[in-house]
Amino acid sequence: MTDQAGEQPVRSERAGDVAVVYAGEYLNKLSGERVERECRRRLEEGCRALVLDFRQTGMVNSIGVSILLGVIDAAERAGASVVFSAVQHQAAQVFEMLGLTRHVRIAKNRTDALAQIANSAAVGVAPNKTK
Amino acid sequence: MSNEIPLQRSPHRRILGRVAPDLFLGRSDALAGIASLAPHASGPRGLLVLAAPAAGASELLRQAYDKFFQQHGAASPIYFQWSRNDRTVALAARRFLHTFLAQLVAHRRDDPSFVNAPPPLRDLIDLADPSDYEWIERVVEAFERARDRADERALVHLCLSAPQLAAARGARSLILFDDVHSVDKLKGEVNLGIEIAQVAVHAEVPFVLSGLRRGLLDTLNGGDSPTRFDSFTTINLETLADPDARTLVDRLAYARRVTLNEQTRDLIAQQFDGSPFYVSAFMQAAKRTGVELTSFLNCQKLYVDELMGGRANRRFNAILEEIAPVLTTRRALVRVLHDSAVNAGGKSPAEAWRRRLELEPEQLYPVMNALHTHELASFNATFMEISANPVWRDYLKASYRLQVAAEPRALVVAETLLETLKRAPQTMARHYRRASALGLRELLERFDAQRVPASLLHNDRFSRAYRGADTEEAGAGLDAETDLIRLPQVVHAASCESFHLAMRQVCDEERCAVAHGFDAMPYADANEIVWIAAEIEGKMEIGRALTEVWCDRLPQVANACGFRRVRLWLVSPEGFTAEAAELLNERDVFSSSRRQLELLTARLSPEGLIGEGASPEPPDEFEMVIPMGGDTELIAAHTVEQIARRLKFMPEAINQIKTALVEACINASEHSLSPDRKIYQRFRVESDRLVVTVSSRGVRIPTAAQQGQNSNGHDPVGESAGRRGWGLKLIRTLMDEVEFERVDDGTRLRMTKFLPR
Numbered sequence: 078m079t080d081q082a083g084e085q086p087v088r089s090e091r092a093g094d095v096a097v098v099y100a101g102e103y104l105n106k107l108s109g110e111r112v113e114r115e116c117r118r119r120l121e122e123g124c125r126a127l128v129l130d131f132r133q134t135g136m137v138n139s140i141g142v143s144i145l146l147g148v149i150d151a152a153e154r155a156g157a158s159v160v161f162s163a164v165q166h167q168a169a170q171v172f173e174m175l176g177l178t179r180h181v182r183i184a185k186n187r188t189d190a191l192a193q194i195a196n197s198a199a200v201g202v203a204p205n206k207t208k
Numbered sequence: 209m210s211n212e213i214p215l216q217r218s219p220h221r222r223i224l225g226r227v228a229p230d231l232f233l234g235r236s237d238a239l240a241g242i243a244s245l246a247p248h249a250s251g252p253r254g255l256l257v258l259a260a261p262a263a264g265a266s267e268l269l270r271q272a273y274d275k276f277f278q279q280h281g282a283a284s285p286i287y288f289q290w291s292r293n294d295r296t297v298a299l300a301a302r303r304f305l306h307t308f309l310a311q312l313v314a315h316r317r318d319d320p321s322f323v324n325a326p327p328p329l330r331d332l333i334d335l336a337d338p339s340d341y342e343w344i345e346r347v348v349e350a351f352e353r354a355r356d357r358a359d360e361r362a363l364v365h366l367c368l369s370a371p372q373l374a375a376a377r378g379a380r381s382l383i384l385f386d387d388v389h390s391v392d393k394l395k396g397e398v399n400l401g402i403e404i405a406q407v408a409v410h411a412e413v414p415f416v417l418s419g420l421r422r423g424l425l426d427t428l429n430g431g432d433s434p435t436r437f438d439s440f441t442t443i444n445l446e447t448l449a450d451p452d453a454r455t456l457v458d459r460l461a462y463a464r465r466v467t468l469n470e471q472t473r474d475l476i477a478q479q480f481d482g483s484p485f486y487v488s489a490f491m492q493a494a495k496r497t498g499v500e501l502t503s504f505l506n507c508q509k510l511y512v513d514e515l516m517g518g519r520a521n522r523r524f525n526a527i528l529e530e531i532a533p534v535l536t537t538r539r540a541l542v543r544v545l546h547d548s549a550v551n552a553g554g555k556s557p558a559e560a561w562r563r564r565l566e567l568e569p570e571q572l573y574p575v576m577n578a579l580h581t582h583e584l585a586s587f588n589a590t591f592m593e594i595s596a597n598p599v600w601r602d603y604l605k606a607s608y609r610l611q612v613a614a615e616p617r618a619l620v621v622a623e624t625l626l627e628t629l630k631r632a633p634q635t636m637a638r639h640y641r642r643a644s645a646l647g648l649r650e651l652l653e654r655f656d657a658q659r660v661p662a663s664l665l666h667n668d669r670f671s672r673a674y675r676g677a678d679t680e681e682a683g684a685g686l687d688a689e690t691d692l693i694r695l696p697q698v699v700h701a702a703s704c705e706s707f708h709l710a711m712r713q714v715c716d717e718e719r720c721a722v723a724h725g726f727d728a729m730p731y732a733d734a735n736e737i738v739w740i741a742a743e744i745e746g747k748m749e750i751g752r753a754l755t756e757v758w759c760d761r762l763p764q765v766a767n768a769c770g771f772r773r774v775r776l777w778l779v780s781p782e783g784f785t786a787e788a789a790e791l792l793n794e795r796d797v798f799s800s801s802r803r804q805l806e807l808l809t810a811r812l813s814p815e816g817l818i819g820e821g822a823s824p825e826p827p828d829e830f831e832m833v834i835p836m837g838g839d840t841e842l843i844a845a846h847t848v849e850q851i852a853r854r855l856k857f858m859p860e861a862i863n864q865i866k867t868a869l870v871e872a873c874i875n876a877s878e879h880s881l882s883p884d885r886k887i888y889q890r891f892r893v894e895s896d897r898l899v900v901t902v903s904s905r906g907v908r909i910p911t912a913a914q915q916g917q918n919s920n921g922h923d924p925v926g927e928s929a930g931r932r933g934w935g936l937k938l939i940r941t942l943m944d945e946v947e948f949e950r951v952d953d954g955t956r957l958r959m960t961k962f963l964p965r
Contacts, residue, residue: 105874136842136866136870138870138871138935139871139874142934166859166860167863167866170863171867174941174942
């Protein structure tokens, strides 16, 4: 983990109409805002679902989490679903404590997340939990 | 350094105390000793306080007075400071009677205003409690008769017996006599010291008799049949121990709003040798002048100012004026003192003093005795030895140059400043070296004829048997050893320097000790032995060449001191090389490493037996300062992770601690207008917990009430105002105890995580 995680660009990719966005090693204000900007860009492109992948994220803080809530709100307004994948232990603890897990689905990894989204689309249900 | 010791609210009114109780440190045992005195109790009837100069004995008695004044229905505290300013025995006795009655009436009326401004004697009769009216009136009338008759002896007896008379009428008191040694200076036919001793021992009233340790007993024990203080206990009041002195500096800085840092704090504590008087005077001067004590230069500038014209200067001036009231004699005295101080060892023959001061023996003796009593010099019948106290030496040198050599003041100030500034790092280095010494003298004192495994005193054997073994394993091995050494019964231990001054040139006083004792019974010449133990500094094993130097040096010391049977013991932190060990064995010199010493110490300590699993205390506190911003909280998180792992916290708990610390750092950065943009962290390891303290200077973060807004159990998501206040909620959830401490400038958050049982 670098100490200047926020300076790294946010990596993302498209899998059909699903965008997979990879969070960096440390999710704080700066890196959270970059993730948020990337997510909004993907939603504007017309993506119908977002997978936020945390495989590299060893540490999140409360400001980063509050920004993720903004992402969830934006996705909801766009009618898109959000799935968190590969959430590491520290991040999972914080998401749980701050109630984030009530608003998104958690997948073991990226593949599992994409499968969850595909299944939800097949049965016509949005994968986001009800607020 | 932000001042980290918030003062507690004073538990009682200050009447005579000159400092708040929070600033009165390191004297709880002495206060308890005074508190143990109670009339009609089976415990001690009195207390002798033998005080070092400037150790704060007067303040001890004043604090005790204030404490006891609050206890209604208990004995009335009476504080009286004997003073040479009374000039005569009769006047001093009269002032005591007046003080006694005023303070007694004040306590019984619960009106402390009489203590500092006593009404006239006659008025006290009317102000007295009705139950006291009659006896006080009789005492006052008897006093007036004795005064009018000019019968000094009767007057002194009457005044000193007032507490006993009061007690007989049900008015109990506790008498706190301060500066008792100064009654020697009062003129009169009656020996007041003896009278005080008689009253204190025979009256059914508890007395505390306090004075300078080199003068008090001489004052009380005059005459043909010295008073026996069998029913008294004794307190030796020294200057403050180093931790108390440092705390005092911190607290005074906080109370006086003086900025200082840890380096200057330690320098102040060291430079004044823990004297509460000098430390208080210095911090008061810092407040008065507005000097920031953030550098050695600023500290030493202020120190020189104090030396030249502050309270330190006035104190020494007053003592010298008392000793030599005539200016020419005083100037000659300064010259002789200075010349003696620059002699090797600070010594000079008493006869030389007599000649140079041009005083007759009967005039010289009081001068030497007074210097001795005030511990400015030691008078040893044939020679005088000037005290090594650095403040006194600095004062003496500056006074000599100004008053005797008539050098320009600017030159003296400049050179004194240069000198003290050069000395400051040496003072601290000396302190650090002293603190790191292994404590050989204390260890020798605990030998007490015990038997210990021989390998603890043979470094080569120990290395062969226990290198790489953990403490438990080594302890078990030592328990199984059959080759034991019987340590001597040590009857006296002191630094080697005390016996042989030349040792000062080669090692610190703490690092070489001499112990006299017996290595077998009975107490006979044949069994008498002297152990000389020396600690050789070194980061690695000591080699043969250096070992040889010490193996030659210590027998020379023994020879010079006339020690007949000697056992030599060399100690080095990392032990000795194989070649050095050979030499040590050839010369029959014991040898140990720091680890052996720790194991030996544990064996000699009743509460620290190595076989029961005790081990040396691990380092227990870590400190870290990080700049705000740049994700530096991650560095803090990595650090605390390492510390928590050492404590064997579970991974989940480690994550919780890391998250809480990251949030605390963010809080510190976000919620303060920190002037230095720094976050101060302290990680304290205790047996069952990790305590993390995060502090920063600047504007405070929200109060506890405001913090509670996010901990009301509501779902935080969706509360628009709540999203950026989750940090504190997280911290409270993740840690077992969370506490905000108010500090003057900034915020301090203390978080505790307990180890699972």
